[in-house]
Amino acid sequence: MIKATALEQVVRLLGEMPGIGSKTAQRLAYYVLSRETAYAHQLGDALRELKDSLQWCRTCYNISAAEMCEICRQDERDHRLICVVEDAANLANIERSGGFKGYYHVLQGVLSPVNGIGPDDLRIQELLARLEDDQVTEIILATNPTVEGEATAMYLSDILADREVSVSRIGVGVPIGGSLDYCDEITMAKAFENRRRLH
Amino acid sequence: MIKATALEQVVRLLGEMPGIGSKTAQRLAYYVLSRETAYAHQLGDALRELKDSLQWCRTCYNISAAEMCEICRQDERDHRLICVVEDAANLANIERSGGFKGYYHVLQGVLSPVNGIGPDDLRIQELLARLEDDQVTEIILATNPTVEGEATAMYLSDILADREVSVSRIGVGVPIGGSLDYCDEITMAKAFENRRRLH
Numbered sequence: 001m002i003k004a005t006a007l008e009q010v011v012r013l014l015g016e017m018p019g020i021g022s023k024t025a026q027r028l029a030y031y032v033l034s035r036e037t038a039y040a041h042q043l044g045d046a047l048r049e050l051k052d053s054l055q056w057c058r059t060c061y062n063i064s065a066a067e068m069c070e071i072c073r074q075d076e077r078d079h080r081l082i083c084v085v086e087d088a089a090n091l092a093n094i095e096r097s098g099g100f101k102g103y104y105h106v107l108q109g110v111l112s113p114v115n116g117i118g119p120d121d122l123r124i125q126e127l128l129a130r131l132e133d134d135q136v137t138e139i140i141l142a143t144n145p146t147v148e149g150e151a152t153a154m155y156l157s158d159i160l161a162d163r164e165v166s167v168s169r170i171g172v173g174v175p176i177g178g179s180l181d182y183c184d185e186i187t188m189a190k191a192f193e194n195r196r197r198l199h
Numbered sequence: 200m201i202k203a204t205a206l207e208q209v210v211r212l213l214g215e216m217p218g219i220g221s222k223t224a225q226r227l228a229y230y231v232l233s234r235e236t237a238y239a240h241q242l243g244d245a246l247r248e249l250k251d252s253l254q255w256c257r258t259c260y261n262i263s264a265a266e267m268c269e270i271c272r273q274d275e276r277d278h279r280l281i282c283v284v285e286d287a288a289n290l291a292n293i294e295r296s297g298g299f300k301g302y303y304h305v306l307q308g309v310l311s312p313v314n315g316i317g318p319d320d321l322r323i324q325e326l327l328a329r330l331e332d333d334q335v336t337e338i339i340l341a342t343n344p345t346v347e348g349e350a351t352a353m354y355l356s357d358i359l360a361d362r363e364v365s366v367s368r369i370g371v372g373v374p375i376g377g378s379l380d381y382c383d384e385i386t387m388a389k390a391f392e393n394r395r396r397l398h
Contacts (some may be wrong), residue, residue, distance in 0.1 A: 009245035044247030
């Protein structure tokens with residue numbers, strides 16, 4: 001129809017995002033067109049910079065603007081607790097709930113034999129290295145309550161069994177089959193409160 | 200939390216889009232982060248160029264990459280018909296349905312006393328000017344079947360009453376209270392087929 005390359009590109013690229021079909025992508029592109037030019041420029045620039053400006057925290061592998069992320073730089077948090085999450089989005093949602101005051105470890109994925117993702121593809125060795133620090137007394141497994149998330153939690157529970165650290169799994173509250181991304185603050189806080197100890 | 204300006208900006212700006220809340224905006228931002236850098240760069244550049252590369256067609260006021268839009272440049276379409284739409288997104292959806300082979304006129308809005316939008320804020324004079332061309336025999340009013348869209352259609356119907364042109368309104372098929380953006384191709388085609396003549 002309209003042979004505007006930029007428009008077609010925006011529609012195509014937005015359409016690749018999760019939950020955004022081609023009609024929604026088109027509607028969003030037209031929304032940008034209806035806004036002032038500064039909006040399109042700011043969004044464009046921010047998206048362009050998004051990846052360039054960020055790196056992985058060298059401690060917890062969260063997304064970070066510096067070598068160490070803002071959470072790892074906070075010394076007043078509870079050094080005894082490490083919460084293991086699948087990705088930075090899950091971490092952000094837990095953090096927003098305010099129900100957890102320890103530190104995090106981002107696996108950057110889940111075990112998924114179907115997709116060829118094994119233990120070596122996750123930040124598991126980096127997690128084990130952090131246990132050399134004697135301050136850590138509990139690992140809270142906060143992977144998603146999906147088949148793969150549960151399998152990853154069980155795998156971690158197994159390899160942590162002989163370590164001098166207690167291991168727990170977030171519990172009551174997070175609905176099975178759901179995603180932490182959509183969990184509300186109260187449910188999330190409850191899940192931390194009701195975590196059950198695995199060993 | 201994460202003090203990454205680009206990330207916060209992306210979340211904030213995406214969150215301003217219709218139908219995208221702050222959680223969805225965050226999820227989309229993290230999706231971009233999970234993709235290869237080229238994706239973020241392409242999307243950023245395309246968004247940046249989006250408005251700069253486009254202008255209003257001098258004939259129909261559709262979004263256009265050139266002085267005249269691609270539809271107005273097609274000489275083989277039916278010169279007797281002008282379909283009046285609210286905006287370029289509605290035009291694109293009608294065009295995709297393939298149910299209309301005439302030309303368009305984009306009002307760039309609807310009458311909305313509440314928002315202070317009157318007839319002078321729409322491309323109505325420009326529509327009337329196009330009727331000087333004797334080829335036009337029918338104006339199809341395809342504003343959305345909302346309160347404001349209906350009011351705009353009625354207003355146009357009134358001011359077109361003394362013109363040598365028949366005026367019709369798209370009919371059966373488009374659900375009342377809905378939006379043309381979400382109308383499927385078959386319903387859209389049906390609405391054009393079943394248009395009722397107003398005078």
